Amino acid sequence: MMATRTRRPGDPLAAAEAVFKRKPAPAVQAQAPVRSAARETVTLRLERDVLDHFQADGPGWQERINAALREAAGLGGAGDTGKRPEELDASNDD
Template sequence: MADQPRRPRTLSDARSEAEAAFKRATTKVAEAPPKVTTAPGIREQVTLRIDQDVLEYFQEGGPGWQDRINAALRKAAGK
C-alpha cells in the first residue's frame, strides 16, 4: 500500500472530535425499567436478625411464629 500523506488536522477538526467523544462519554444511559410491583399476598424470603428473646417469645406460641412476626411488623409499619 502506498503511504498517503497525512492531512494536517485543523483546530476545528480536533475540537469536533473532542466534543463528540465527550458527548458519548457523558450521555446518560437509559434508565432501568420500573420495578414490577408484586401481587398482594406474595412473600419474599429475607434474612433477618432478631434478638433471641424476641424470637423465643414468638416461637412459644408454636407453629405459625413467622406469621405472627409478620403481623407484628405490619402493625408496627401501620399497614
C-alpha cells in the same frame, strides 16, 4: 432441457430471521401498584428473646412476626389473612 427448480425459494437466512423477529411489546400505561399476597424470603437478625417470644406459641411464629411488623408499620396488622396474630398458626403458611 428443463429448468431445475429449487425447493427453497429466497434466502433461507432471511426466512429464519423473519420467523424469529418479534413485534415490540405494546406500551403499558402506568398503574397504581397492586398489593400482592406474594411473600419474599429474607434473612433477618432478631434478638433471641424476641424470637423466643414468637416461637413460644408454636407453629405460625413467622406469620405472627409478620403481623406484628405490619401493625408496627401501620400497614393493617395481620395483612391479607384477616386474622389476629394470636389466630395465626402453621395452617396459614403459603
